[in-house]
Amino acid sequence: MRKGTPIYNKLNLAPALLAGLLMIILNSCASSSAGPAPMANQTPSLPVVQLKQIDAATSRDYNAAIEGKVNVEIRPQVEGILDKIFVDEGAAVKKGQPLFKVNDRVYQEALSNAQANLMAAQANLDKAKIEVDRLAPLVKNNVVGEVQLKTAQSAEAAAKATVAQAEAMVSNAKINLGYTYITAPVDGYIGRIPYKVGSLVGRMETQALTVISDVSEVYAYFSFSEKDFLQFKEAYPGTTIREKLSHLPKVSLVLADNSVYQQEGTVETVDGQFDKTMGAISLRATFPNPNGELRTGATGKVRIPTTVENAVVVPQNATYELQDKVFVFVVGDSNKVASKPLLINGKSGNYYLVSGGVKGGDKIVYSGFDRLQDGAIIAPENISLDSLLKENPMR
Incomplete structure (x- = not known):
């Protein structure tokens, strides 16, 4: 039976080894899991600021x-070839200063023709007056009939009308000739000039020669x-x-x-x-x-x-945004925190001016709340709002 003894010992050794290994593993797990336990129970110390209500200046x-107070489009009043450009883009100009020159040969000829027509009309008027003056004494002495005098007077009146019409044509020709010089109607600055010398310009063009802006x-x-x-x-x-x-x-x-x-x-x-x-x-x-x-x-x-009257001043550093809303962590009883949305009336410097969500006297977490959750308990470290305002004043 001696030969059987070693086999029995080997069979009884296996459970002992397994039990030992199991104890080692359990002790190892227990020691590793026990390491961070004290850290999980630690209460975070975070800075806390107490809010105040004040009348605050802000802006929107x-x-x-x-x-500019005057913006004038410069357009030609007559059609023709652009001969000269006297100014450059961006230049400051005074009222009456020449800007552009349109070729005036056609308008010079039109004026000459109108003046010649006026001279002819004036000569016809003189002739009609002479005829009336000649017939008047003859009618008075019953040498000729009164009808002839009235006919001559009618011819004189027609000649006068022709002279008036010719004078108007001369005046119109002078106006058109004057339009070939384009001057500044106001003081200001020249805008973009899209046309160049040699361009055909006129009243029917959709684009202005330029724009003058009075920006005093x-x-x-x-x-x-x-x-x-x-x-x-x-x-x-x-x-x-x-x-x-x-x-x-x-x-x-x-x-x-x-x-x-x-x-x-x-x-x-x-x-x-x-x-x-x-x-x-x-x-x-x-x-x-x-x-x-x-x-x-x-x-x-x-x-x-x-x-903003009676606004609650909240430092922007103490807020975070979530779904287009601004929140803070309010410190409540037993130093337990809860997130609250703010109703913001305006901003002044690095501060929100708040009319809802928090009130004067409330305490909020100032910083270090990245992983903070509702219901968490903190160890508050009080900081003064006045000291924050002194360091970074509202404006």
């Missing part, structure tokens, strides 16, 4: 199109939505729109590069009716432009300052 921007002042046209217009009427005193406009503060012009034009403007007019297709009404702000920096066709934004 409205897209605007800029035009510029108009910025912008629009209010129906809601904006109703708020405007409620916000400012007065019984008429003109009275309400007089209480609007000075406005600024934000240029295409986001710089602010150095001259302030005034909102002067409101359109008489809403655009049905756009649901908006147009307004016009006037800006002085002494150095000619602004030109017709430019774009920008009209910035209207306003004051």
Whole structure:
């Protein structure tokens, strides 16, 4: 039976080895899983700011199109070959300054012909007067009949009418000849000149010779939505729109590069009716432009300052966006956080001016909420809103 003993020992060794390996694996898993457990139970320390209600200055921007106060299309009054161009594109011109010259040979000849016709008509009138003067004493002395005198007088009247007609033709020819010199009707800047010397120009052409813009002042046209217009009427005193406009503060012009034009403007007019297709009404702000920096066709934004009363000031750093809404994490009882959407009335610098969602005295998480979820508990680290406003003031 000695030969059987080793086999029995080998058979009993396998369960012991398996049990040992199993204990090692369980101990290993227990030790690895026990490692991060204390971290999961840690409460994150996050900065928290307490909100305040204040009267805050803000502004609204409205897209605007800029035009000179006078934009004049320069068109020829007569047809002909363009002989001369006296100015260049972009040049500053004064009222009465020559701009273009149309070939005038045809109009010179027309004037000469009209003057010759006037001379012939004047000669016929003189002849008719002589005939009347000759017949008048003869009729008086009953030498000839009165009918002859009346006939001569009628001929004189017809000659006078012919002279008047000839004089009008001369005047018209002079006007047409004068139209061959095209001068500036206003002070301003020359726009694009699409025609060159030798081009045939005339009144029937669809394209103007050029456009002169008087930009000593510029108009910025912008629009209010129906809601904006109703708020405007409620916000400012007065019984008429003109009275309400007089209480609007000075406005600024934000240029295409986001710089602010150095001259302030005034909102002067409101359109008489809403655009049905756009649901908006147009307004016009006037800006002085002494150095000619602004030109017709430019774009920008009209910035209207306003004051929001009892607004809750919320730092933008403390907010996040989700599906076109802006949220904050409000710290509640037991330091438990909950996300709340904001009703924003405007912006001032790096702050939202809020009228709903939070109120003065509420505490919100200022930063570090990237992985924060509703119901999480935090360890708040209080920071002062006044210190934030001092470091980054509203504007």
